[in-house]
Each structure stands twice: as structure tokens, then as C-alpha cells.
Amino acid sequence: MATHTVEPVIDRWGGGACPFAAGWRKVMMWAFIVTDGLLFAGFLASYGYARLMAERWPPQQEVFSISYLAVMTFVLISSSATMASAVVAAGASDRRATTRFVLLTILGGVAFLGMQAYEWAHLIGEGATLTHNPWGDPSFGSYFFLLTGFHGSHVLTGLIVLCVTAWHSAGGRSSANGVEIAGLYWHFVDLVWVFIFTLFYLV
Amino acid sequence: MSHSDSFIRKYIFSTDHKIIGIQYILTGLAMALVGGTLAGLIRLQLGWPGLQWPLLGKLMPVGMPSGVMTPEFYMALVTMHGTIMVFFFMSFVLVSGFGNYVVPLQIGARDMAFPLLNMLSYWIGLLGAIVILLSFFVQGGAAAAGWTAYPPLSAVASAMPGSALGQTLWLLAMALFIASFTMSGLNIVATVLSLRAPGMSMMRMPLTVWSYFISAIMGLLAFPPLTAAAIMLLFDRHFDTSFFLPSGLIVAGKLLPNHGGSPLLWQHLFWFLGHPEVYVLILPALGIALDMLPVFSRKPVFGYRLSVYCLMIVAVLSMIVWGHHMFVSGMSPFSGEYFSISTMLITVPMTIIGVNMLGSLWGARITLATPMLFALGIIALFGVGGFGGLFLGNATADMQLHDTYFVVGHFHLMIGGVTLLGTFAGIYYWFPKMFGRQMSEALGKAHFWLTFLPFFTVFFMQHFVGLQGAPRRYYAFTTYEYLNRTHGQNVVISLVAFLLMAGQLVFALNFIWSLVAGRASERNPWHATTLEWETSSPPPHGNFVEIPTVHRWAYEYSVAGEALDYTPQTVPARQVAVTA
Incomplete structure (x- = not known):
């Protein structure tokens, strides 16, 4: 093949490079986040549908301890802050700070999951199951376990990703890009919780 | 490598x-x-x-x-x-x-x-x-x-x-x-x-890439809600929840203990996927057809930008029309009206794409090679099938036609036929690239006619069986007297359907024979402009010896004053003028 002189790239969409000044990994993670977000949108829309149909939806402030949930939410949001710090540290090639902040994030995630498990145990103790609950419409229990369960499974996945990231970072094998992508997923998981917290517990 | x-x-x-x-x-x-x-x-x-x-x-x-x-x-x-x-x-x-x-x-x-x-x-x-x-x-x-x-x-x-x-x-x-x-x-x-x-x-x-890009995005957006629904259905089946099961349901004489769910919720979630899914399938077929027409008519595709924008508009609209599958589910007439109007809106970009296909043929020297025959077949099925869609997208007409063979005929012409012909067009077109051999043109043409004519007959006839009120998924038409008069038509449809299946043996024969003993293909047998023809057939692992540099769009055919009637995308502007 004859060698061609490469035309100067006029715009970012002109080919030869990713238009977002980011590698394909980040593009793929963003696309995945949109997809995964729509999974929760499906669950939340179904929950909205069921709640509109329900004759009497249980009063959340009597079922849940909103202050306990506020603490849970605060813990999770704080872990997003530490994650952001980890990304900044990784960008500055500060390996020790990166590892430290990722570990702090993991700590926040584990605390959140623990509090979630305690809440589940508490409600199950009061007689809530997937099919029945003492407060009214049975679908209340179904959607509670479905939504928090699937969010919890995502937190768990995020924790596994973060553990790998921390391990790589401690061993000097992590890239700023890799930490940032793990961070994207973690922020997404937190954002989903904000929606669940607002739509299921508060509204 | x-x-x-x-x-x-x-x-x-x-x-x-x-x-x-x-x-x-x-x-x-x-x-x-x-x-x-x-x-x-x-x-x-x-x-x-x-x-x-x-x-x-x-x-x-x-x-x-x-x-x-x-x-x-x-x-x-x-x-x-x-x-x-x-x-x-x-x-x-x-x-x-x-x-x-x-x-x-x-x-x-x-x-x-x-x-x-x-x-x-x-x-x-x-x-x-x-x-x-x-x-x-x-x-x-x-x-x-x-x-x-x-x-x-x-x-x-x-x-x-x-x-x-x-x-x-x-x-x-x-x-x-x-x-x-x-x-x-x-x-x-x-x-x-x-x-x-x-x-x-x-x-x-190329429009093929555009169509795959847009269809991939649609797939990513449409499938997750179905995943959510499938998970909930699994819970209903195995953990006794009532997401989709209403109160007071009696199955086989027994009252089920479920309470408070709604089967309609499933329909919404399913069709939120289901409708975009048919576009996920049909857009690549349209993209392939739009790209094949210029190759075999030796002139640029008509309305490239318009086609791109229309593909995008179709993708957006397809996400908000799912309710037209549920007109008889007892939805509010206002929702029905919304879903009718949004569905009718889709016909605008779709028709523009169809007209662009016809425009690509206008005044051209057409070579009726096998891939081109299939591409032309797509235009025919797309036109007729799309016309049936006008009836079904309209709530008033759909009340009558819902769940009849009219629906079966319609969607078989569209996501059955357009995609089937697109698949075959793709196989005949890229076979030389994939295996370095040409498929037999004679067998290919026989296969086209043995596919297109029976396929069209079967599903065009089903529209009329549907207009006579025959419901789909019924086990036999003999149970109801008014359906007995469809007997003759059903026999004809069955016989033609068997002819259609027999016709696919020609394809199987052609595929296997060409794989083993087909004529060796040159690098660019169709004299096409896109990048896949710039590398050897089949391409090596890594595709290109050197990553090509692109200097023009994919439809530079019959540029005035040039010796060759096509200019590959890699030819620099100083050698051949760029026309678009």
C-alpha cells in the first residue's frame, strides 16, 4: 500500500481517535452504565405502576426509620467523595493516596451493605417476606426486596471491582484510567441509590 | 497478529x-x-x-x-x-x-x-x-x-x-x-x-455502519427493561411473588393465592423492548440494502445525510410507540391516540428511507447480480409490509385486526422478509470476502426467485386470511364455522410455504458447494469503494497490513472524467476529485 500523508484532523469526530478524548474502555463503561441504569429504570417504573394500582400503600415513615436510612445514604454518598479523591490521586500518580482512598471507599461500601443487611433482618423479623408484609399491599414487600436486593448486588459487584483496583494500585499496576473507570461505576451505583431512596423511601 | x-x-x-x-x-x-x-x-x-x-x-x-x-x-x-x-x-x-x-x-x-x-x-x-x-x-x-x-x-x-x-x-x-x-x-x-x-x-x-451503530444503541437501551421484567417473572414463577399476577386468578379450577399484580405491566415492559427490537433487526437490513444499491447501480446513494438522520429519528421514535401493540388491552383512548400518532410519525422517516432507495436507482445502469436482486426485494417487501403497518398502527383499525393473521402477515414481511432478504444479500455480497471464493450466480438467482416469490405469496395471502377474521395462534380453523372458508387459502399458503423451504435447499447447496469449489475471488469482485475491499480476501488477522487513511465518503461511483467508475475511500483527493 502506498503511503499517504495523513490529513490534519480537523474535528474530533474525524476518525483516527476517540472523539471524547477517552479510550474505548471509558466509552464502553459509559454505555454499560446507561444500559444498567435502564435496568433499574425498568424496576422503578414497575414499582411506580404497582404503587399507582395499589389500594393502600404502606406509610413508609412508619415502616422504616428514615433517620437510619439517612445515615446509610450519607455513608454511601461519602464513599463517592472518597472515590472522587482516589481518582484525583490516581491522576496525580500518587499511588499511596490512591490506595488509601480506594480502601476508604470500600469501607464505606461495606458499611452500607452491613446497614442494609441489618435493615433486611429487622424487617424480616417484623414479618416482611417477598409475598407478605404486615403493613398492607403485598407488592410493597416484593418491590422492597427486589429494588434493595438488586441495588445491593450492584454494590457488591462494585466492591469486588474496587478490591481489584485497590490490589492493583497497591502493587503499582493500576492506571489512572482504570481507577477512573472503576470510579464511574461506583458513582453510578450511588446515584441509583439516590433514586431508590427518594422514590421508594421518601415519596 | x-x-x-x-x-x-x-x-x-x-x-x-x-x-x-x-x-x-x-x-x-x-x-x-x-x-x-x-x-x-x-x-x-x-x-x-x-x-x-x-x-x-x-x-x-x-x-x-x-x-x-x-x-x-x-x-x-x-x-x-x-x-x-x-x-x-x-x-x-x-x-x-x-x-x-x-x-x-x-x-x-x-x-x-x-x-x-x-x-x-x-x-x-x-x-x-x-x-x-x-x-x-x-x-x-x-x-x-x-x-x-x-x-x-x-x-x-x-x-x-x-x-x-x-x-x-x-x-x-x-x-x-x-x-x-x-x-x-x-x-x-x-x-x-x-x-x-x-x-x-x-x-x-457507509450506511451499513451507521445502521449497525444505531441498532446497537437501540439494543442497549431497549433490552434492560425486558431483563428487569424477566427477573420479575422468574420471581413470580419460583418465589410466589405477584408482580404480574392479579388477585382472584383461577387456573384449572383453582383460585391462586396471588394478589395485586398486573399482567399488563409485563406487556408494557415487554413491548418497550419488543418494538425497538424489530428496528434493531430491520435497520441493518435497510443499511445493507442502501449500501448495495450504489454498488450495483454504479452511482452514489441518494440522500445519504437524510438517510442517516432518518435512521436516528426512527430509533428515537421506536422507543416511544410500544403501546401500539396493546390497543386492545383496555388502555385509555387518549393513550391509544398518542400511540397511534407517534406510530404514524415513524412512517415519515421510514418512507424517506424507502424513497432514498428508489432515488438511488433513478437513471442508473443496474446490474442484476444476486445481492442486488435481494436488495431490490427488500424495497418491495419494505414498501408492501410498511403499508400494512399503517393499518395496524392506527388504533381504530387495529381493534379489528389485532391478533389476526393480518398481523402475522405484516410482521413476517417486515422483520421476517426484509431481514431475511437482507441476510441473504449480505451473505452473497460478503461471501467472497469471508472465504475468498465466489458463490454461483446462477444458483443464487434461482434461490432469489424461489425465496422472494413464495415468501411474498405466503405472507401477502395471510393479510387476507386475517381480514376474514382468522385469529393467530389458533390450533385449527375447523373449530369455527366462519373460518372454514379459509380452508382453501390455508392449503395454498402451506403448499407455497413448502416451496419456500425447498428453495432454501438451493441456497444450502450453493453455500456448501461454493465454500469447497467456488471460483477464487479477486480482492474486490464487486468493484466497491468501502474499506473491506481494500484488503485481501479473506483478510488477515488484524485486517489491514497498514491502517488505511480515508479521504472521501463511500459512494464515489462514476465520477465524471475518471477512467474507473469507482473510487475507493482510500484514494487521496489529489488523485481523484472528492465529490461529497
Whole structure:
């Protein structure tokens, strides 16, 4: 093949490079986040549908301890802050700070999951199951376990990703890009919780 | 780029997008054989209900005891035919198969963005295909609630034989398919955005790449709500929840304990996927047709930018029209009106795409090679099928036509026919690139006529069977007197359908014969401009010796004053003027 002189790239969409000044990994993670977000949108829309149909939806402030949930939410949001710090540290090639902040994030995630498990145990103790609950419409229990369960499974996945990231970072094998992508997923998981917290517990 | 890979690494567990694409295509074609056989059994029953087929009775003692098909088996056939054809044939061959093979080549990339994920996507998809096939052999047989899996049939295990283990395996197979399709879609989106060759701006991409890019985005947006619904259905089936099961439901004389759910919720979630899904399938077929017309008419595609924008508009609109599948579900007339109007809106960009296809032919010297015949067939089916869609998208007319054979005829012309012809067009067109050999033109043309004419006859006639009020999924028309007059038509449809199936033997013969003994193909047998023809046939691992630089769009045909009537995308502007 004859060698061609490469035309100067006029715009970012002109080919030869990713238009977002980011590698394909980040593009793929963003696309995945949109997809995964729509999974929760499906669950939340179904929950909205069921709640509109329900004759009497249980009063959340009597079922849940909103202050306990506020603490849970605060813990999770704080872990997003530490994650952001980890990304900044990784960008500055500060390996020790990166590892430290990722570990702090993991700590926040584990605390959140623990509090979630305690809440589940508490409600199950009061007689809530997937099919029945003492407060009214049975679908209340179904959607509670479905939504928090699937969010919890995502937190768990995020924790596994973060553990790998921390391990790589401690061993000097992590890239700023890799930490940032793990961070994207973690922020997404937190954002989903904000929606669940607002739509299921508060509204 | 090593060529010393072992056979298994190179052809079985390969991360090369070309091998994965071919794996998808071959798997999908094998699944089509199964789906086609199911269609044959369906036509046997509809043409001659109650007739004894002793040999089939011996082969399928449960489904056809003493040679007569049971209604339960018929329902399983209808369900599995739809599921296999939509998800494991069309999605495999047209979307994942050609998407994998063609997209990286046409944008000048060495491979997909994430080859390992690509390989994983194929193997998980294959696992889904195996699970769906195995479900025929479990207690109760395969799923029988329709390809739409509406509850309560799909949610209550005791509702009918297929609602038992068969339905669970159906859900499992769908979960595997969705996982595989999502991975594939993520790869296509990341690849098209990030890995285009220098100079390959978005507006220089062939329409094939555009259609795959848009269809991948749609797949990523539409499948997750179905995943959510499938998870909830699994909970209903196995953990006694009532997401989709209403209060007071009586099945087989027994009151179910469920409370408070709604089967309509499933319909909403399913069609939120289901409607975009048909566009996920049909857009690549349209993209392929739009790209084939210029090659065989030796002039630029008509209205390139308009086609791109229309593909985008169709994608957006397709996400907000799902309710037109539910006009008879008791929805509010205001919702019905909204869904009618938004559905009618889709016909505008779709018609523009159709007119652009016709415009591409205007005043051209047309070569009727086999891929071109199939591309022209797409225009015909797209036009006629789309016209039927006008009736169905209108709530007032749909009240009459809903769930009749009019619907069956319509969607077979569109996502059955347009995609089938697109698949064949793609196979005949890219076969030389894939295997370095030409397929037989004579057999190819025979195959086209033996596909197009019977296909059109079968499904055009079904529109009229539907207009006479024949409901779909009914086991036999003999049960109702007013349907008896469709007997003659059903016999004709069945006979023509068998002709259609026999015609596919010509394709099988051509495919296998050409693979072994086809004429060796040159690098660019169709004298096309796109990048895949700039490398050898078949291309090496890594596709290009040197990543090409793109200097023009993909439709530089018959530039005035040039000796060649085509200018590949890699030819610099100082050699041949750039026209667009």
C-alpha cells in the first residue's frame, strides 16, 4: 500500500481517535452504565405502576426509620467523595493516596451493605417476606426486596471491582484510567441509590 | 497478529472479529433450520388439521401422538418458531454476525474494541441457543406462551404443559441471549466511536455502519427493561411473588393465592423492548440494502445525510410507540391516540428511507447480480409490509385486526422478509470476502426467485386470511364455522410455504458447494469503494497490513472524467476529485 500523508484532523469526530478524548474502555463503561441504569429504570417504573394500582400503600415513615436510612445514604454518598479523591490521586500518580482512598471507599461500601443487611433482618423479623408484609399491599414487600436486593448486588459487584483496583494500585499496576473507570461505576451505583431512596423511601 | 495460533485458538476460541462473525452466521443458519422446520410443522397443521402423519407421530410421540398434533404442541411450535427466528437466527446472523464481520472492516479497524468480550458474547449466545433447543426435551415440552411470553400463561407453572420447566428454560435462554447481545452491542458502540481509521469521520461512514451503530444503541437501551421484567417473572414463577399476577386468578379450577399484580405491566415492559427490537433487526437490513444499491447501480446513494438522520429519528421514535401493540388491552383512548400518532410519525422517516432507495436507482445502469436482486426485494417487501403497518398502527383499525393473521402477515414481511432478504444479500455480497471464493450466480438467482416469490405469496395471502377474521395462534380453523372458508387459502399458503423451504435447499447447496469449489475471488469482485475491499480476501488477522487513511465518503461511483467508475475511500483527493 502506498503511503499517504495523513490529513490534519480537523474535528474530533474525524476518525483516527476517540472523539471524547477517552479510550474505548471509558466509552464502553459509559454505555454499560446507561444500559444498567435502564435496568433499574425498568424496576422503578414497575414499582411506580404497582404503587399507582395499589389500594393502600404502606406509610413508609412508619415502616422504616428514615433517620437510619439517612445515615446509610450519607455513608454511601461519602464513599463517592472518597472515590472522587482516589481518582484525583490516581491522576496525580500518587499511588499511596490512591490506595488509601480506594480502601476508604470500600469501607464505606461495606458499611452500607452491613446497614442494609441489618435493615433486611429487622424487617424480616417484623414479618416482611417477598409475598407478605404486615403493613398492607403485598407488592410493597416484593418491590422492597427486589429494588434493595438488586441495588445491593450492584454494590457488591462494585466492591469486588474496587478490591481489584485497590490490589492493583497497591502493587503499582493500576492506571489512572482504570481507577477512573472503576470510579464511574461506583458513582453510578450511588446515584441509583439516590433514586431508590427518594422514590421508594421518601415519596 | 501472530499466524502461528493453533487451530483451536484460530477457529474455535478465536478473538478475531471475522471468525466470531462467521461463527455467529453459521450458528444462526443452523438455528434457522430448526426454526424453519417448526414453521413447516405449523403449516402442516394449518393446512390439514386433524390429518394423521404416522411417521411424524413416531418421531414425536408426545407432541403428535398417533400422528395428530396436540394443541399444546402447536402452541409450543408457534412460541419456539418466533423465539428462535427473532433472537437466535435474525439477531445472530444479521445483527451480531454481519455486525461483527463488517463493521470493523468498513471503518478500518484491526478488530473490535474488546476482542475478548466479543468472544465471550458469542459463547454465551451459543449457550442460550443450546438451552432453547434443549427445552424441547424436558417434561411438559418447550415454552408455549408465545414469543411474547405473556403472563399468566408464562407465570403460572400449572397453566399448560409448556408453562412448566420449558418456560423456565426459555427465560434462562433469553437471559443468556440478552447478556450476549449486550456485550456485542457495547463492543459495536465503542468500536464505531473510538476505532475509526484516520479520515473516517462519522459522515463518511457507509450506511451499513451507521445502521449497525444505531441498532446497537437501540439494543442497549431497549433490552434492560425486558431483563428487569424477566427477573420479575422468574420471581413470580419460583418465589410466589405477584408482580404480574392479579388477585382472584383461577387456573384449572383453582383460585391462586396471588394478589395485586398486573399482567399488563409485563406487556408494557415487554413491548418497550419488543418494538425497538424489530428496528434493531430491520435497520441493518435497510443499511445493507442502501449500501448495495450504489454498488450495483454504479452511482452514489441518494440522500445519504437524510438517510442517516432518518435512521436516528426512527430509533428515537421506536422507543416511544410500544403501546401500539396493546390497543386492545383496555388502555385509555387518549393513550391509544398518542400511540397511534407517534406510530404514524415513524412512517415519515421510514418512507424517506424507502424513497432514498428508489432515488438511488433513478437513471442508473443496474446490474442484476444476486445481492442486488435481494436488495431490490427488500424495497418491495419494505414498501408492501410498511403499508400494512399503517393499518395496524392506527388504533381504530387495529381493534379489528389485532391478533389476526393480518398481523402475522405484516410482521413476517417486515422483520421476517426484509431481514431475511437482507441476510441473504449480505451473505452473497460478503461471501467472497469471508472465504475468498465466489458463490454461483446462477444458483443464487434461482434461490432469489424461489425465496422472494413464495415468501411474498405466503405472507401477502395471510393479510387476507386475517381480514376474514382468522385469529393467530389458533390450533385449527375447523373449530369455527366462519373460518372454514379459509380452508382453501390455508392449503395454498402451506403448499407455497413448502416451496419456500425447498428453495432454501438451493441456497444450502450453493453455500456448501461454493465454500469447497467456488471460483477464487479477486480482492474486490464487486468493484466497491468501502474499506473491506481494500484488503485481501479473506483478510488477515488484524485486517489491514497498514491502517488505511480515508479521504472521501463511500459512494464515489462514476465520477465524471475518471477512467474507473469507482473510487475507493482510500484514494487521496489529489488523485481523484472528492465529490461529497
